[in-house]
Amino acid sequence: MPVSFVTFDSRWGAAVCAQTQQSKNPTQWLTNWAPEPRDVYWQNLAIPFFSLSIRKFLISIAVFALVFFYMIPIAFVQSLANLEGIERVAPFLRPVIEVKVVKSFLQGFLPGLALKLFLYILPTVLMIMSKVEGYVSLSSLERRTASKYYYFMLVNVFLGSIIAGTAFEQLDSFFHDPRTIGVAVPMKATFFMTYIMVDGWAGIANEILRVKPLVIYHLKNMFIVKTERDRERAMDPRSIALGENLPSLQLYFLLGLVYAVVTPILLPFIIVFFAFAYLVYRHQIINVYNQEYESAAAFWPQVHSRIIASLLISHVTLFGLLSTMKAAYSTPLLIFLPLLTLxxxxYCKSRFEPAFRKYPLEEAMEKDVMEHASEPSLNLKTYLANAYLHPIFHMFEQEDQKEEATIEVRIDKSEQQQQQQHVRSSHSQYEEETSAQTHYHHEERSSSQYQYQYQHQYQYQHEETHMRSEQSPPHFVYHHGVEH
Known part of the structure; x- marks a missing residue:
């Protein structure tokens, strides 16, 4: 494997190593900040370094084609979804399709269903593309997926709804004739109001109700769940899908900035959406979703860039709107707005972005000193020994814990059976004592001797079982074997 994790006993040492050049040969090795153990995507660690650039280049071409030519696969799928395509693929359905009610329903339902299914699987397709690129952390995968999804929604939802035609025609009109945008944007205000209510408000209601996870859980419960562990996996809410939810929030923020000056009547719809979104997502993040990793606010630089891009688009829209009105002579004065925004x-990128990329040595030293003063007996090696351990070895640990739990349960059952047998033996001895006094003395000695032998044998087996479980190899032995 061309990747290894190096742990340090101080934050200062890790910061110095991660932010400096370790070899005079720049092609020998590279040192970067490692994601936290829960954030590691282990499947991509074995990808050779030289192939990463090739993968990213090919995926960039694929994303470009998906964003600007997405209507081609949609048209192909919709052509298969029409009635002629169904009759050609499945001739035995022709009598059913020829029914007037069924035919009219399918003609209006299938094309929209094909488009909806494509948009439904789009985040999954983009996540697969990000995995092919070779990123080694879950947070990086979600950030790349969010970027791809935002570009898709910007071109095909925002520009595609404003300007009719292909994606290239939209961009050509956007850059060469801003007045077209200025005229078209106010005309689409009603459409975006409806879009916010149907997609935004209904999406927030769907988020709090969690209808889709509920249906999926019941389907798994009927066909897949066989054990309690399967049930827990089916009920797992996982973490919030930032790669899908974050671009949608950024699109609504873009609509608010663009229409704040052009058509202010849209702002109440945006305010209501963000108010409900804040309450719902705050509740879901705190009480529903699991936190799979910590990324130290690594998403914020991208969010800041999207906000700046939204401001620039709103400036261009305002240019186009004013140039079509009587205020055309004052339009050149607005050129200072995009310049100040850029x-x-x-300024923010040069001053604040390094804080998200590098770790300040001053803060690292302060935390090390504070930690040594407050917890002088803290042993980081105990934690770091098994921190970056492949999940397969954690499975072995869980199996060992199950075996120990099974042994303890069996021992408890043996103790209960032994106690019940002892009670029955005492009861039988009491009956024999009342019936035959002479025979009782002889039987009492043999019974007591048998009980003593049985208890002694059980005690030996009980101690031997615990002794074997205590001598089983501890978890760090597997880690030691992997390192060697």
Whole structure:
């Protein structure tokens, strides 16, 4: 495997190593900050370094084609979804399709269903593309998926709804004739109001109700669940899908900035959406979803860039709107708006973005000193020994814990059976004592001797079982074997 994890006993040492060049030969090795243990995507660690650039280049071409030519696969699927295509693929359904009610329903339902299914699986397709690129952390995969999904929604939902035609025609109109955008944006305000209510408000209601996970859980419970562990897996809510939810929130923020000046009547719809979104997502993140990893606010630089892009788009839209009105002579004065916005973005990028990429040595030293003063007996090696351990070895540990639990349960059952047998033996001895006093003395000695032998044998087996379980190899032995 071309990747290895190096752990340090101090934050200062890790910060120095991660942010410096370790070899005079720059092609020998690279040192970067490692994601936290829960954030590691182990499947991509074995990808050779030289193939990463090739993978990213090919995926970039695929994403470009998906964003700008997505209507081609949609048209192909919809052509198969029409009635002629169904009759050609499945001739035995022709008598059913020829029914007037069924035919009219399918003609209006199938094309929209094909489009909806494509948009439904789109985040999954983009996540697979991000995995093929070779990123080694779950947070990086979600960030890349969110970027791809945002570009898709910007071109095909925002620009595609404003300007009719292909994606290239939309961009050509956007850059060469901003007045077209200025005229078209106010005309689409009603459409986006409806879009916010149907997709935004209904999406928030669907998020709090969690209808889709509920249906999936019951389907798994009927066909897949066989044990209690399967039931727990089926009920697992997992973490919030940032790669899908974050681009949608950024799109609504873009709509709010664009229409704040052009058509302010849309702002109440945006405010209501974000108010409900804040309450619902706050509740879901705290009480429903699991936190799979910590990424130290690594998403924020991308969110900041999307906000700046939304401001620039709103400036261009305002240019186009004013140029079509009597205020055309004052339009050149607005050229300072995008210039100031770009300057602010450059300032934030140069001053604050390094704080998200590098770890300050001053803070690392302060935390090390504070930790040694408050917890002088803290042993980090105990934690770090098994921190970056492949999940397959954690499965072995869980199996060992199950075996120990099974042994303890069996021992408890043996103790209960032994106690019940002892009670029955005492009861039988009492009956024999009342019936035959002479025979009782002889039987009492043999019974007592038998009980003593049985108890002694059981005690030996009980101690031997615990002794074997205590001598089983501990977890760090597997880690030691992997390292060697």
């Amino acid at each position: 300057w602010f973005h450059k």
